[in-house]
Amino acid sequence: MSKVALVPCGSYDDAVNAVKTALDLIGGVDTILGKEEKLLLKPNFLAKCPPEKACTTHPEVFRGVAKYLQEKGYNNLSYGDSPGHGDTRAIAKECGVGAVADELKIPLADFTAGKSTPYPDGISANEFVISNGVLECDGIVNICKMKSHMLERITGAQKNIFGCVFGLNKGASHVKYPNATEFAKMLADLNLMLRPRLHIMDGVVAMEGNGPQSGTPRNVGVILASTDSIALDTLFASLVYLDPKLVPTNVIGGERGVGESDINKIEVITPSKTLTVAEAQAQYGIKDFDVYRGMEDKGEISYLKPFKNLIKRKPKIKKELCVACGICVKSCPVPGGALHFKKNGKPPVYDYKKCIECYCCQEMCPKKAIYAYQNPIVKTISKIKF
Ligand code: SF4
Ligand code: SF4
Incomplete structure (x- = not known):
């Protein structure tokens, strides 16, 4: 049996205690982490956002994990993440984790460069460009955020490890592994290669809807902890x-043995x-959490395959919100780009x-x-279990 601790936590004022309770409930960390080891605390630093946006790991959850470890004598700590866009230090400052790390005297690890690292046991991927800060540590403590995700539906413990891949190489991975299934196979290889030891999820205020950056904060009120990322993500789902x-x-x-999905x-x-x-679902779950629940990817409506182009979701721009900054254009990993500016000052075109x-x-x-656009009629049909 895999174990996941679930501690109710209604406010970030209680997060430090909730993290401590969760880590005690899974039996503490003595058998998981060595005191002499260099440990990397790996929060989610997706983008430069303040904590109330629920886009990044909340600083009080980070504080809870860091303090727990320091009080138990783990003093060789560093922290960091490689964001898809922007500078790690600037994001750490904006999301509040940087100030907590400074207060606790935990240095920022090197996420300014990475090294090509072979993984001969990989089935889908046998090489990754891993950030220096990850290569220099002995073990990873994964402090992830509970969020919705357009490609994989949710992003939790397993997906957070993708931030160990250095900078723009993350975009290139999307080209190499161009759909949710292929991407998940690559992620399984990455997790098996890096084998993070411990996972703590910030689910106090999660992100629903248009995640992982543009969604809406939603109180879920839990801290989750486990040594098994798949069991933890399964509970999150x-x-x-x-x-x-x-x-x-x-x-x-689950199939690849990263963890327990049953x-x-x-x-x-x-x-x-x-x-x-x-x-746990009956007691702590949220039925109307806004996450993509369409069945078509599971094959239930496979007879609609001829209408694939009509059925599938696609990215679309809300013109009234676009400021023509060009970040999306630069983020597109497809060679030559799949969206471009056609007119100065107007939104780019797909x-x-x-x-x-x-x-x-x-x-x-x-x-x-x-946002992910889907034909509204198809959206309704796809929710029906045939
Ligand atoms: S150009 Fe518009 S759509 Fe693209 S990232 Fe900037 S604001 Fe968003
Ligand atoms: S436009 Fe580029 S970045 Fe956006 S979804 Fe398509 S391939 Fe991905």
């Missing part, structure tokens, strides 16, 4: 009433008692024939101007 089998990272991560083999330990995933629907542009837009 269940808590937001998304069938974990619709999440490629969970399914493939809800019947996951125990949820709360401060009062141990629950099944179904019981070339859907070239677009691979990786949603890098949507992920990086600072103005919440890009």
Whole structure:
């Protein structure tokens, strides 16, 4: 059985205590981490956003993990993440984690460069360009954020490790692994290569809707912790009433042995008692959490395949929100780009024939101007379980 701690936490004022309780509930860290080891605290630094946007790991959750480790004698800590766009130090400052790290005297690891690193055991990917800060550490403590995601439906523990890949190489991965399934296979290889030891999820205020950057903050009120990223992400999916089998990272991560994806083999330990995933969902879940629950990727409506182009979601720009900054154009990993400016000062225009629907542009837009469009009739039909 895999164990995931779930600690109710209604406010970030209580996050430090909630993290401590969660880590105690999974049995502490003594058997997972060595005191002599260099440990990298890996938050989610997707973009330069203040904490109330719920885009990045909240500084109080970071504080909870860092203080817990320091109080237990783990003093060789560093922190950092490689964002898809922008500078790690500037993002750390804006999201509040930088100030907490300075206060606790935890240095920023080197995320200014990376090295090509072979992974001969990889099935989908046998080489990654890994950030120096990751290569220099002995173990990763993953402090992820509970968010919706356009490509993989949710982004949690397993997906957060993608931030160990250096800078623009992340975009190139989207071209190489151009759909949710192929991308999830690559992520499984990356997680098996780096083997993060511990995962703590900030689910106090999650992001729903147009995540992982442009969504809406939503109180879920939980801190989750586990040594098993797939079990943790499976519980996350269940808590937001998304069938974990619709999440490629969970399914493939389970198949590849990254962790446990079978809800019947996951125990949820709360401060009062141990629950099944179904019981935790009934007690702590949020039925109307805004996440993509369409069934078509699961094959339930495979007879609609001839209408694939009509059915599939595609990125679209809300013209009234676009400021023509060009970040989306620069973020597009497709050679030659799949969206371009056609007129000065106007929003860029998509070339859907070239677009691979990786949603890098949507992920990086600072103005919440890009969303996943789907024909409204198809959207309704796709929610029906045939
Ligand atoms: S869609 Fe967003 S990222 Fe692209 S140009 Fe407009 S505001 Fe900038
Ligand atoms: S246009 Fe956007 S979704 Fe399409 S390939 Fe480029 S970044 Fe990905």
